[in-house]
Amino acid sequence: MLTGAACPVCHTASTVEFLHRENVPVHQHSLLSSRQAARSLTRGVLGMRVCEGCGFVFNSQFDPTLLDYGAAYDNTQSCSPAFDRYLDETVRHLIHERDVQGSRIVEVGCGKGTFLRKLVADPTADNRGVGFDPSYLGAENEFDGRLQFITRFFDGAGLTLAPNVVLCRHVIEHVERPVEFLQTIAAALRATGSTSARVFFETPCIEWILRNQVVWDFFYEHCSLFSAASLAATFRRAGFDVRQVTHLFGGQYLWLEANWTRDVQQQAGTAGSAAEPGLVPELAAQFVAAESAQLAAWTEQAGRLRRQGRVALWGGGAKGVTFANLVDPAAELISAVVDVNPQKQGKFLPGTGHPLIAPAELDSLGISSALVLNSNYINEIRATLCQAGSSVTAIDLMAQIECQSLS
Numbered sequence: 001m002l003t004g005a006a007c008p009v010c011h012t013a014s015t016v017e018f019l020h021r022e023n024v025p026v027h028q029h030s031l032l033s034s035r036q037a038a039r040s041l042t043r044g045v046l047g048m049r050v051c052e053g054c055g056f057v058f059n060s061q062f063d064p065t066l067l068d069y070g071a072a073y074d075n076t077q078s079c080s081p082a083f084d085r086y087l088d089e090t091v092r093h094l095i096h097e098r099d100v101q102g103s104r105i106v107e108v109g110c111g112k113g114t115f116l117r118k119l120v121a122d123p124t125a126d127n128r129g130v131g132f133d134p135s136y137l138g139a140e141n142e143f144d145g146r147l148q149f150i151t152r153f154f155d156g157a158g159l160t161l162a163p164n165v166v167l168c169r170h171v172i173e174h175v176e177r178p179v180e181f182l183q184t185i186a187a188a189l190r191a192t193g194s195t196s197a198r199v200f201f202e203t204p205c206i207e208w209i210l211r212n213q214v215v216w217d218f219f220y221e222h223c224s225l226f227s228a229a230s231l232a233a234t235f236r237r238a239g240f241d242v243r244q245v246t247h248l249f250g251g252q253y254l255w256l257e258a259n260w261t262r263d264v265q266q267q268a269g270t271a272g273s274a275a276e277p278g279l280v281p282e283l284a285a286q287f288v289a290a291e292s293a294q295l296a297a298w299t300e301q302a303g304r305l306r307r308q309g310r311v312a313l314w315g316g317g318a319k320g321v322t323f324a325n326l327v328d329p330a331a332e333l334i335s336a337v338v339d340v341n342p343q344k345q346g347k348f349l350p351g352t353g354h355p356l357i358a359p360a361e362l363d364s365l366g367i368s369s370a371l372v373l374n375s376n377y378i379n380e381i382r383a384t385l386c387q388a389g390s391s392v393t394a395i396d397l398m399a400q401i402e403c404q405s406l407s
């Protein structure tokens, strides 16, 4: 657990708490088999602070001992065709525009292995891969051993190949001390005998969250949130040579490319790490000023829709869990939460205990409207409802935010 409120990245003491939430469920992706188990899930405190030195955002109340990323943790998003297409585009980009071919790839935090499997499965690319994740379930070896999975956190042990590509998607935001995490990866690379590696990281963009007033994108698992500048500064501090940071997935994610070389790494710590906070402190202040009015508006809207018919929420992932816990903690307004991941259907939403259902169940449960939290999925959801002949109306809450901020 972090002691004090100094920035874990640049160590300045000048940090400001801009968001405080008590009793938030620590996990958003646990598969819970009863309403009671869902409601009695371990809870923690969000005390999100912004660093005025480098713009890094972190939860100073974060306690990693509360978390358990075991086999009951399922954050698979590839059940959604829109998300699966996004993964395919990223794989194509790596293979054809970044020449990840004939490579020895390590993926740190590979989840159920979907992304790494795509990179190794491409017959033209001739890649080998090793994925590390404590929540991995499945075969240890695939493709005649070209793809291997190791069911634990990545610590360098167990690697028999010297990787020249390191992937890490949606992991660093779960890590309390990101500079030290990157240094651990660098030390592990050195231990394998690797002399250089290209490094690709993906993580949410804090500026996108703040600018778009996405109140459901602050949750316990994400203790470290980056802007493009603070992400680059973090990597430079750990001795990596940052090539570029771009935005993906409609601006929601950052994609960082860096190089690690053994010789440069040995000089880490002396590397210049000048950082600027950019607009993040100002955006955080604007965010918090509007947050309670935004939550009140959604609660009022959910109540109004409920008086017209039963209401569902679409998506039982982190966004859905956070929204439900903020807007309907007692499970009185929202009747059910839809999720396309079959592993989640029949289970209960962490924290609130809303039942998780399949899209096909909406009409039989008498649902008349479904709240959608991510505009990237609205077309897919409307198409799903239309094809099923459903009378449910999908409501894009993010489009409403955009309308409000334009007016």
Ligand SMILES: [Zn+2]
Binding pocket: 007, 008, 009, 010, 011, 012, 051, 052, 053, 054, 055, 056
């Ligand atoms: Zn800082």
